[in-house]
Amino acid sequence: MVEKPKAVVLLSGGLDSTTVMAIAHKKEYDLYPLTVIYGQRHQREIESAKAVAEHYGVADRHIIVEVDSRLFKGSSLTENLEVPSDGVMDPNIIPNTYVPGRNTLLLSHALSYAESIGASFICYGANALDYSGYPDCRPQFVDAYQNLINMATKQTTAGNYLKLEAPLMHMTKAEISAEGLSLEAPLNLTWSCYKGGETPCGVCDSCRLRAKGFDEIGKSDPALA
Amino acid sequence: MVEKPKAVVLLSGGLDSTTVMAIAHKKEYDLYPLTVIYGQRHQREIESAKAVAEHYGVADRHIIVEVDSRLFKGSSLTENLEVPSDGVMDPNIIPNTYVPGRNTLLLSHALSYAESIGASFICYGANALDYSGYPDCRPQFVDAYQNLINMATKQTTAGNYLKLEAPLMHMTKAEISAEGLSLEAPLNLTWSCYKGGETPCGVCDSCRLRAKGFDEIGKSDPALA
Numbered sequence: 001m002v003e004k005p006k007a008v009v010l011l012s013g014g015l016d017s018t019t020v021m022a023i024a025h026k027k028e029y030d031l032y033p034l035t036v037i038y039g040q041r042h043q044r045e046i047e048s049a050k051a052v053a054e055h056y057g058v059a060d061r062h063i064i065v066e067v068d069s070r071l072f073k074g075s076s077l078t079e080n081l082e083v084p085s086d087g088v089m090d091p092n093i094i095p096n097t098y099v100p101g102r103n104t105l106l107l108s109h110a111l112s113y114a115e116s117i118g119a120s121f122i123c124y125g126a127n128a129l130d131y132s133g134y135p136d137c138r139p140q141f142v143d144a145y146q147n148l149i150n151m152a153t154k155q156t157t158a159g160n161y162l163k164l165e166a167p168l169m170h171m172t173k174a175e176i177s178a179e180g181l182s183l184e185a186p187l188n189l190t191w192s193c194y195k196g197g198e199t200p201c202g203v204c205d206s207c208r209l210r211a212k213g214f215d216e217i218g219k220s221d222p223a224l225a
Numbered sequence: 226m227v228e229k230p231k232a233v234v235l236l237s238g239g240l241d242s243t244t245v246m247a248i249a250h251k252k253e254y255d256l257y258p259l260t261v262i263y264g265q266r267h268q269r270e271i272e273s274a275k276a277v278a279e280h281y282g283v284a285d286r287h288i289i290v291e292v293d294s295r296l297f298k299g300s301s302l303t304e305n306l307e308v309p310s311d312g313v314m315d316p317n318i319i320p321n322t323y324v325p326g327r328n329t330l331l332l333s334h335a336l337s338y339a340e341s342i343g344a345s346f347i348c349y350g351a352n353a354l355d356y357s358g359y360p361d362c363r364p365q366f367v368d369a370y371q372n373l374i375n376m377a378t379k380q381t382t383a384g385n386y387l388k389l390e391a392p393l394m395h396m397t398k399a400e401i402s403a404e405g406l407s408l409e410a411p412l413n414l415t416w417s418c419y420k421g422g423e424t425p426c427g428v429c430d431s432c433r434l435r436a437k438g439f440d441e442i443g444k445s446d447p448a449l450a
Binding site: 145 | 336370379
């Protein structure tokens with residue numbers, strides 16, 4: 001029996017990363033979910049991440065790590081600033097939900113873990129269509145990170161690949177929702193809202209983008225059922 | 226009065242990073258030392274890092290963060306494996322003191338912190354001459370990381386630079402020791418040995434490289450006085 005290739009999946013517990021789990025599962029990767037707590041103001045999405053890992057039968061190897069929140073300043077996701085709720089914005093203005101260097105730091109945790117376990121893939125839910133204009137969600141960023149991986153590790157410099165996959169990069173939120181539903185990803189367990197609370201706020205960028213996605217495919221959001 | 230440019234300095238507490246502090250201090254950067262604990266088997270070097278920050282009068286802004294050591298496997302610096310002591314090795318074989326993806330992860334902490342405080346520099350003591358063959362100490366790695374920085378942040382994509390400086394890259398250990406002494410870096414406070422204990426072991430790669438440096442310039446190591 002051929003061993004499945006190992007994949008570290010960055011799992012936030014939202015719609016996108018859960019769909020990435022479903023895609024990696026369909027590709028028959030051996031899933032190693034990694035969740036990074038970086039001082040988000042709420043922990044609701046961490047609970048979602050745990051539930052998604054459980055759904056895929058890999059809760060026992062789901063690693064949840066914490067990053068010191070003193071590294072991050074000026075973001076409404078980590079500090080007591082107003083989360084924008086006035087609709088998805090001018091694409092030239094990066095909103096205050098941007099967390100400095102966050103995705104680089106998430107991926108760098110994934111990189112160490114991936115090399116430690118001999119993984120062939122890091123899977124990451126970046127998306128550059130229906131998104132908030134973050135620089136670290138664009139294809140140029142993914143290319144630059146792949147280039148870094150190729151230079152940075154014993155594994156890659158010895159000629160063994162470690163590929164950064166961002167399968168949602170060129171999908172609209174509607175396409176992501178449709179993909180998640182069609183792969184039977186446990187979207188009912190996910191949480192996308194930037195705020196905490198019992199139910200999603202419905203007005204932050206993340207809620208609006210998610211609702212727009214389901215609207216466009218004429219389906220209801222399983223998490224709101 | 227012109228404000229000094231801010232610099233995040235990765236400070237391990239060893240000879241190299243302390244010399245980098247001295248160089249950044251000489252350049253009149255405003256120093257923000259950052260120390261990352263990544264499950265090293267000993268904490269001796271953390272104490273050195275604190276003493277060095279104190280020496281430069283920036284102890285109050287010295288941030289010490291911890292990375293979850295479950296991310297790292299297979300290194301003698303984080304697990305109970307034998308640290309090599311048989312001399313600096315075949316340059317084609319990376320020794321077991323390599324920590325998977327470590328420098329990428331250290332720099333990624335520095336990147337978030339640098340962007341958070343609006344720093345213009347990240348200073349890093351990588352060295353590719355008298356070193357242990359680690360892929361993430363080479364100029365190609367630094368170039369790839371700089372390229373990533375340029376793509377990754379709000380600061381850089383808005384046209385404000387954030388430069389990764391590795392001033393020791395092309396220096397021999399002798400040149401680094403001489404530079405540290407000439408800039409009056411507090412080398413007496415530093416710790417380079419891969420092992421813990423009261424005094425440096427004298428036989429690990431790091432001790433051997435350090436001793437060789439001071440030998441070549443005919444000086445005694447202030448930390449051994």
